[in-house]
Amino acid sequence: MDLKQRNRSLALLYSTVKRLNEESFTGASFESLLHDIEQLTGMGPGTICLADSNREGAFTLVSTRIGGACNSDLCSPPGCTACFGEGTTHLVQILQQDGSRALRVMSFRIRDQDRHYGVRLMETSREGAPEHWQTDLLEAVARHIGIAINLPQRSTEQRRLALLEERGVIARELSQNLGQPHRGGPVHARQP
Secondary structure, X not given: XXXXXXXXXXXXXXXXXXXXXXXXXXXXXXXXXXXXXXXXXXXXXEEEEEOOOOOOOOEEEEEOOOOOOOOOOOOOOOOXXXXXXXXXXXXXXXXXXXXXXXXXXXXXXXXEOOEEEEEEEEEOOOXXXXXXXXXXXXXXXXXXXXXXXXXXXXXXXXXXXXXXXXXXXHHHHHHHHHHOOOOOOOOOOOOO
């Protein structure tokens, strides 16, 4: 990869991270991200599909494909198995409905640490595999999308842990105070 390509890749990663951290998650912001990736890599159109951990009920978050992902040849029975694969980057070949040609789609897993959220799909028209720099860039973008999806969950978890810690401190202080004698001298019971 030449220096110009490297600089453009770094600029895309920077803008991706900035966009994912500053903007709310809308279809328009993700669609803009997909267009930026398509322009830089020469691949596309792209799709982001999200699903729960057991890959049931996957849905298309956004797609730059004409008619969207699920209204096209990309999604085909039996569900999302081909795109999700074994959780690694892989090539998926999907026969178009009219049988004219097979779509070649690279599937990049969207995840953050051990949590899997879905896949980032990019159509490639090349006969061979994408170049190494393209794969690295698209895997990095997919990881950043996973991190961005997990940020609100992490924030909620951190608030919950802070609340539990605060409650623990209060409980310890109460327990210590109840076990100590009153410092103002003896306490006398009031007579009615």
